[in-house]
């Protein structure tokens with residue numbers, strides 16, 4: 001074969017395999033031809049790199065890239081994609097070094113720039129991605145989308161929504177995209193598709209933010225052509241569930257004529273998150289069997305777990321043929337919430353007979369032991385975790401904090417303090433609790449004992465007034481939820497009254513004297529005392545209160561009850 005023939009055959013193999021999922025055999029055949037070729041062109045290098053990336057062999061693509069002295073834009077674009085696929089510290093450094101030496105003209109190619117932004121985000125460097133984005137003079141929808149997705153994954157959903165607001169309207173709702181398909185980069189520039197992608201990013205950010213008013217105002221802006229897309233509808237079911245509006249989720253679910261597994265699972269999850277376990281299980285049994293996958297099992301078991309339906313969960317669990325780690329974890333959570341610790345431990349043993357121990361399956365057991373103030377079991381679990389997973393530092397910090405809380409809540413403040421001092425020495429940091437809420441169309445954020453707002457003095461006065469009324473209704477502050485020694489200038493009441501969700505409620509009552517509905521999102525779990533207090537606030541002030549915490553969504557009704565029936 002002449003080198004031209006080799007090149008032609010090689011390109012044929014890669015081009016054909018491009019259409020379908022690349023098979024290992026194709027890449028091997030292509031590689032043989034590539035190695036044989038004495039005259040390798042940049043096009044061949046690019047095609048070979050693409051073959052490797054599609055075949056999940058990004059390392060080979062990077063190695064190949066390094067062989068070339070003057071790579072073209074296509075190769076640079078591909079090496080960024082390869083880095084995004086692997087996304088470790090090594091690739092991040094590689095990205096930094098490649099992006100500092102490539103020709104400045106490459107930066108005006110928006111395909112290359114989008115890939116670089118995406119790669120920085122996947123490697124965890126949002127700052128570099130954001131600064132590249134800011135510098136770009138021609139921002140395209142995929143570029144906005146890449147940044148929004150990255151911000152949301154990195155817990156900056158508010159910024160993601162702010163980026164959406166920066167998209168010029170003519171860019172977003174352009175009916176006829178005049179741009180020609182760029183064959184070299186093989187990207188679709190279909191206008192509807194680009195819009196669907198950007199709205200999916202927005203809906204994900206809104207779901208994570210969890211504030212009903214914000215979700216509602218943005219959803220009204222979605223054009224009907226985009227709303228007709230199944231992926232958008234599925235994402236909306238999920239989003240409405242996450243913002244505590246099951247009715248909206250169900251309305252969309254019932255209007256989809258051809259449901260797929262994602263739609264079914266999202267609806268089951270929406271029920272589960274909102275404490276409607278019975279409805280979740282009912283829907284699960286109606287779901288076509290061929291659609292059920294691991295995630296469906298996790299969602300339905302989770303729904304049982306949050307509604308105390310242990311028997312139902314047990315029967316579903318026993319009928320699952322192939323149980324994954326996350327399915328085991330959810331079942332253990334379900335049992336531990338009901339204090340069925342012996343059975344939970346048997347399930348852990350069952351898991352460890354077939355698979356290597358996993359840290360995640362111990363966390364729900366520990367959390368259940370904490371709820372029961374069971375110091376003995378908590379200590380045993382943490383000891384076992386430390387022995388089995390000595391290198392998983394951040395998870396061990398979370399476990400130790402839970403352990404300290406168990407000791408504190410059972411009255412052993414000294415032991416709790418010892419653990420916290422130990423954690424502080426080892427550099428482990430406790431996550432700070434933040435509550436977010438929408439008041440008059442503006443997002444407010446509160447930390448515990450927050451005094452950063454202009455109205456802080458009024459907010460604290462209101463929190464005190466609320467506290468007095470709650471006490472009149474017979475509330476006794478529960479000191480067991482305080483996890484540190486009380487300082488001389490503090491009381492149990494002042495410590496608990498400063499929790500972020502109480503300040504958020506107080507702010508609502510100042511701004512709007514008789515709110516009918518308050519909704520908020522908290523990044524950590526609500527403490528038991530705040531849970532009791534919120535039930536009373538809903539009753540006394542006749543206001544529906546919805547709180548999404550790290551675990552679930554609580555609907556506090558005006559009759560003084562919570563939808564979680566105190567399984568939280």
Ligand SMILES: [Zn+2]
Pocket residue numbers: 496499526527528529530531
């Ligand atoms: Zn609290």
Ligand SMILES: [Zn+2]
Pocket residue numbers: 531553554555562563564565566568
């Ligand atoms: Zn609740």
